[in-house]
Every structure is written in structure tokens, then in C-alpha cells.
Amino acid sequence: MRVTRRTTAAVATAVALIMTLAACGGTPGEAAAPSVRNHTNVSVYTWWAAGVEKTGLDALVTVFEEQHPDIEFKNDSVTGGGGSAAKDNLQSRLENQNPPDTFLVHAGAELDDYIKGGYVQDVSGLYKKFGLTDVFPKDLIRQLSTDDGKIYSVPSNIHRANMMWANPKVLQDNGIDPSAEYDSIDAFIADLDKLEQAGVTPLSVGTTWTQVHLLETVLLGTLGPDAYSGLWDGTTDWTSLEVTTALQNFKTLMSYTNADRSNLDWPEATQMVIDGDAAFNIMGDWAVSAFDEAEMKLGTDYVAVPAPGTAGTFDFLADSFTMSANILDPENTEAWLETVSSVEGQVTFNKIKGSIPARTDIDRDEFTEYQRMAIKSFDEDTIVSSLAHGAAVPVSRLNAITEATNDFVGDNGHQDVATFQAALAATTN
Template sequence: MRVTRRTTAAVATATALVMTLAACGGASSGEAEPSLRTHTDVGVYTWWAAGVEKTGLDALADVFEKQHPDIRFVNDGVTGGGGSAAKDHLQSRLENQDPPDTFLVHAGAELDDYIADGYVVDVSDLYKKYGLTDVFPKDLIDQLSTEDGKIYSVPSNIHRANVMWANPSVLEANGIDPSARYESIDAFIADLEKLDQAGITPLSVGTTWTQVHLLETVLLGTLGPDAYNGLWDGSTSWTSPEVTAALENFKTVMSFTNEDREERDWPEATKMVIGGEAAFNIMGDWAVSAFDEADMTLGEGYVAVAAPGTAGTFDFLADSFTMTADILSPESTEAWLETVSSKEGQVAFNKIKGSIPARTDVDRSGFTDYQRMALKSFEEDAIVSSLAHGAAVPVAQLNAVSDATLKFVGANGHGDVSAFQSALAASAG
């Protein structure tokens, strides 16, 4: 058993109890020794420390405590910083044998290193126990499964990465279809040129990770879902002419973005569309919270459509929870995963966070117009894995892709498609 702070505390408590009973003459040779497995906590590690994420976590914890009143939810995560900083902190805890009972991770290839290092355990049996294989789409089960058919996390939600947000008033004022629907990247680029000539920022983007996010949607929109998936399973070569064309498209699209992108994160880039400074932004559907806060109505104040060339495809990422290996009470963690996967837990959490449940059997009446649209797409469209958000590639490869993207289109980027393509091919090993 790995030694944790909680384990140490339990040992100390048990030792003190033994000494007290002995001093009082209350322990006899026939009585059971105090057990280290008597605590009824579950320590949950996330980076959800503010905004709708924290509110959503609180709602999920409320459902958990109603479903499992004998187990206490403990927020065992970081109180500040984003996912990247939290993952570094988590890695330190895992390496120092101080693991939380369960931790937040993006489902998919991001888990590979945790699996290889033995930090998480297979939870496939829970999928059978709670009937999740019947209520999660088959495509999602396939995306969650390793090559040997094991599953190591339970998704609390589903986000869609390939969403384009647009200001219809800006489009209409410049003679562009305000529906913002594009069947191809080429058609999209033609309208970016019109907006640029009119003095409008055509497409807003933020710092490097948002540019990688844009890269994945351009790859998907140029290659199509099958060839895009092939980048991750090896059936599509990174050095192919099709990928060259996609990277040329990415370079062109990036040339129509705001020059101060390195000074912005996704909220600031989204606000450019909200304020009419930019026509388009491509970002995951967590961006809907910014439009909601601005009291804008879908279809009137803003539109949300599939990114150019990606209609009929749902580019997924999922906030998921693991069962950490060698923890004090696996039963408590199983209870948390049961709540995370339950109808009640998924509905309560996703209504707040703006994402959608992984389950297909939930009552949709209480969800927003955008969420109902996303639920329909998730149910009907081909599902592919997000590059920028850990579903498609391990952390090391994503870091290499991010470094290559910064060198390509960063403030001092070389702009050499051939060198960019070689770096991406090298990242795939």
C-alpha cells in the first residue's frame, strides 16, 4: 500500500486508540485490532477552483452526499492555477506516494503515462456493473478504451472542441451569410479575406494552446474524420501531401488572426466576437459561458456551428475521473465514480458547466438550446478525439506539437510549413 498523508493520519489515530484502550483496560485479546480501512472520506483532485467549474463540482458533490451519505466528499485539489499547473502538482504527489483517491483527467491518450506508471487502475468492471456500456455511445466507449479493451476513467461530461462562434451582425454588415456555416476551409478563407479587407479582425485567437486547438480543427476540416483519426493510429502519414495541404490552410487561417494573440487566453479572444471586434472564434463549447454572461441569445446575438469543413463530426474531449492505485479505500472511490456516471450526477453537473452528459438516456428538457444541439450531434455524428485536450495523444506528444506550433506561428515564428510538418512528424515518433 502506498503511504499517503491520510494513511499516516490513520496509523497515528489507530495507534493512539490502541494505547488508550490498553491504558483503560478496555482492550482484550479477543477484541479486533483497529482497522486502517475505517475512514469514510473520498479525496477528489481537480483544478476546478472558480466560476462555473467550481459551482458544477459543488453540485456534483451535493448529489454524491445524497447518494452516499456515509461517505464524506473532500475537495483534495488545487485552489488556484489552470489544468497545466494542476497536472504538474498532481504528478509530484503521485511520484511522492501521496495520491488523491481520484483525480480529474481528460479521457483518452492523456491517461497513457498514468497507466504505464501504474498510478491508475482499470475500471472496466464498473462499466458493466452500472450499465454504462448501454448508455454511453459505442463510439465513446471505443475512444475511452485502450488497445486491450480496458477503460481507466469515467467521464463526468462531454465537451465539443470543433465549434465556431460568430457574431452574425458583423457578418451581415459585411455581406457574409450570418449562419456562418462552411462546408470547406477554402470557402471560409474566402470570407476571412473579405473581412480583412473591410478592416475587421476576421478570426480571434489566443495564446499557444488555443492555436493548437485551431490547428486540430483545420486538420479535421481539411482531412475529414477518417484521415484525421489516422494521424493518431498511424494510418495517416504526417508527411503526406494531404497533411501538407492542411498545414498550408492553417498558416493561411492564422494570417487572418489578431496580432496580440499571445497576450490573450480564450476568454479574451471570445470577448472579441461578443464585442464585435472580430467576426469568428473557434473554441470548445465551454465558451458558451462567455456568451451567457453577456446575456446573448443563440441564433440572435451569436451563432455556434461546426468549425469549417467539420459538419457531421463531433470532436470530443471529456473531463473524467480515475480510480487511483493503492489507495486506502477503493470502495469510497467507486462510490464517487458511481455518482459521476449517474443520471442525477451528470445532469446536475452539466446544467451548470455548459457541457453535455456522456449518457444518452437523460431528460433533455432542462438543458439550454446549445446543449440540446450538442446532444443531438453527439448522438448522431462521427466522434473523433481532440488533439489539444488530451484525448488523441499522450502529454509528451502534445507538448511537442505545442512547441512546434509556437515556433511556426508564434511572435517570432519561422512560418516554414515544411519544417513545421517535419516537427509534427517527429512528435509522433
């Protein structure tokens, strides 16, 4: 990938503008507000504003302050479900040459537009400096690297997208195997039908982005990891019969979901399983926090298994931090990235967030039963990139896929597989 470089004069102008704006004050998180950067702090932009994400960030900041007591952490963030509002705000700031020192991004193809815009710096040198090439899995390094071998972010964690959560009591009460393990989507559909006939909501889902999340797991469960990955690198034909089958499966699964889905986000959809109002929910492993907060025990009160047809595959995404281009004090940002990637930082943060460290040199016994399962899977299974969470495609293409999905299954969706398939194929152009 080729990054456009600004001229020296433009850089000087941008830095001068940022310093002038910073002197004027402002409220972090407002699009027109100046960054809170100066020579003694690091401004960090995330959408971690509530729940375990905020608690995890606070704990990570505590580690940072212990490791780098001379640098003040500045929370330069906005709120936003799934990061959508935060990303729009961030894009405005970047275009107006008012970047935070570092910002949260999903590792992988989501970075492409930032790289092409010249908004982020290559941090490959820090991987060598911090010894990360020795402690991050080779598959992860490959997923993080661009075609020319550069890396533009440092992951704070690893999440698994292809997880299904189930209420074993609801399943058992309706004559269904409470292990909730399905080798195929066809077998899963058969049990969804049983539940619907019994008057139980078979599968809970939320608003559009959660439906795109469901779509990616159905594509993966129907096509398998190689053909699924081919959708993003161009080796799988979107117009093929196997993709048609996957989209028909998606349509069928959506027919078994709750009617109020457009009014819910993922926590409410997950809560339906916790409360026994739905049997299944397919969501990333950040959902484990909801079960933990409800004081439910894995294997007894709830079940966590790979989504139907996806056993042996780890659908990966990672919350990562960049180093913005043209910033005042790159060494302060380097210090933040050092903490994010350190053993103490990764253990502290992930024990709270429910995800797993990117590092392999950690003590697995410090983590929960679910996290130990995820660490084992990440070590052993085939790794693929998440569609809905920025690893597989750039933001612009994800937006197009999201729009097509909403047209297909939204409140006014036309439910036509052929049209949906054509719209998805058009996103590759």
C-alpha cells in the same frame, strides 16, 4: 497496454508513508502536502477552481452528499489554466506516492502515461456494476477503452471541440452570410479576407494551447475524419501533401488573427466576438457559458456552428475521473464515481457547465438549445478524438506538438510550413 505492478512490499511502504503524511496535516494543492484522505472521506483532485467549472463541481458535490451522506467530499485541488499547472502538481504527487483518491483527466490517450506508470486502477468492473455499458454510446465505450479492453476513467460529461462562434451582426454589416456555415476552409478564408479588408479582426485566438486547438480543427476540416484520426493511429502520413495543405491552411488562418493573441486565454478571445471586436472564434463548446453570461441568444446574438469543413463530425473530449492506485479506501472513490456517472449527477453538472451527459437515458428537454444540438450531433455524427484536450495523444506527444506549434506561430515563430511539418512528423517517433 501493460501496467507495471509494484511489489507488495512497495505498496505497503507507500500506504504507510501516505498515512503518516496524512496525520501531519497540510494544505491541499501544495506539491509537498499530504493527501487529505482518511476512512471517512474521498479526496478529489481537479483544476475546476473558477467560473462555471467551479459552480458545476459544487453542484456535483451537493448530489454526492445527498447520495452518499456518510462520506465527506474533500477538495484536494490546485488552480491552473486548462489544467496545465494542476497536471504538473499531480504528476509530482503521483511520483512521490501521495495520490489523491481520484483525479480529473481527459478521457482517451491522455491516460496512457498514468496507466503505464501504474498510477490508476482499471474501473471496467464499475461499468458493469453501474450499468454504464447500457447507457453510454458504444462509440464512447470504444474511445474510452484501451487495446486490451480495459477502461481507466469515468466521464462526467462530453465536450465538442470543433465549434465556431460568430457575431452575426458583424458578419451582416460586412456583407457576409450571418449563418457562418462553411463547407470548406477555402470558403472561410475568402470571408476572412473580406473582413480584414474592412478593418475588422476576422478570427480571434488566444495563447498557444488555443492555437493548438485551432490547428486540430483545421486538420480535421482539411483532411476529413478518417485521415485526421489516422494522424494519431499512424495510418496517415504526416509528410503527405494533404497534411501540407492543412498546415498551409492553418498558417493562413493565423494570419487573420489578433496580434495580441499571446496575451489572451480563451475567455478573452471569446469575449472579442461577444463585444463585436472580432467576427469569429473557434473554441470548444465550454465557450457557450460566456455567451450565456452575456445574456446573448443563440441564433440572434451569436451563432454556434461546426468549424469550417467539419460538419457531420463530433470532435470529442470528456472530463473524466480515475480511481488512483494504492489508495486507502477504494470504496469511497467508487461512491464518487457512482455519483459522477449517475443520471442526477450528469444532468446537474452538465446543465451548469454547458457540456452534455455521456449517458443517453436523459431527458433532452432539460437542456439548452445548444446542448440539444450537441446531443443530436453526438448521437448521429462521426466521433473523432480531440488533439488539444487529451483524447487523441498522450501528454508527452501533445507537449511536443504544442512546442512545435509555438515555434511556428509564436512571437518569434519562423512561419516555415516545411519545418513545422517535419517537427510534427517527428512527434510520432
